[in-house]
Amino acid sequence: MTIQEPVTARPAGRPRSEKAERAIIEATLDLVGDGMGVAELSIEAIASRAGVGKTTIYRRWSNKEELVADALATLKAPLPPLGGESVRDDLITLLRAMREDKGRSRTRCVMNVMMSDADRYPALMERFQKVAIEPRKEAMREVLRRGIRTGELRADLEVEMGLAILSGTMIWYTKWAPPGDLPADLPERIVDHVLPGFAA
Incomplete structure (x- = not known):
């Protein structure tokens, strides 16, 4: 889960793949949810689980702490709209x-590890x-x-x-x-x- 830059500001090169990002996020959550602590977690393990190269991950996140934080953030439901009436x-x-x-079992497991x-x-x-x-x-x-x-x-x-x-x-x-x-x-x-x- 990364903040997308405006198209006009993006440097030349291949566009980011939403499918790859989703696979990386899911792989991270799966590994942490299986009980792997942050210390044991590695970019290599995430890349292998996601079926992508390490460079694909590093193009999006500079280190595993950023990746884990962004992956955990995806477990949060979007902020609900507020009526503003009361x-x-x-x-x-x-x-x-x-x-x-x-209430989500996956969320509880991952948050406890984090x-x-x-x-x-x-x-x-x-x-x-x-x-x-x-x-x-x-x-x-x-x-x-x-x-x-x-x-x-x-x-x-x-x-x-x-x-x-x-x-x-x-x-x-x-x-x-x-x-x-x-x-x-x-x-x-x-x-x-x-x-x-x-x-x-």
């Missing part, structure tokens, strides 16, 4: 997206935060800021605290709650418990 509705939409991310290597690969975590986590955090921040502007939420609400309470509660349930299916209405329940403390 803070409650938009927060529920964002928490539903978090719930769906955590987190075990986080301290050893700060550049990987930094890139993953930038491409996958920060856009979602900013979306929730903007919903809270909008609520403050419209008077739905308290003028003195600490946006970062609100973000931490909402997302942290969802993460707790998806990671630490007893085994079993999460309640379908969990996002609504979280938001409805929290909003009275946020409301103007």
Whole structure:
């Protein structure tokens, strides 16, 4: 998953193959999902699994940390469209997206492996935060800021605290709650418990 340059800025040469990129991403996720840590993962192994040459990978990513971060980012569902009609509705939409991310077995497996290597690969975590986590955090921040502007939420609400309470509660349930299916209405329940403390 790389940021495509405008066609006018791309240097001469063969165009990037979306099929090759998809194969590289899938190979990376397969290897990590099979339990291979970042330390053991190699560009050679990824190239072999994807059926491409190493140079095909290096044309897209400068190192394996960038590749792993971008591959993991593809496991995140696209940010859902927000209606903008109420803070409650938009927060529920964002928490539903978090719930769906955590509900995928492949996502859980790969994320657990990545987190075990986080301290050893700060550049990987930094890139993953930038491409996958920060856009979602900013979306929730903007919903809270909008609520403050419209008077739905308290003028003195600490946006970062609100973000931490909402997302942290969802993460707790998806990671630490007893085994079993999460309640379908969990996002609504979280938001409805929290909003009275946020409301103007």
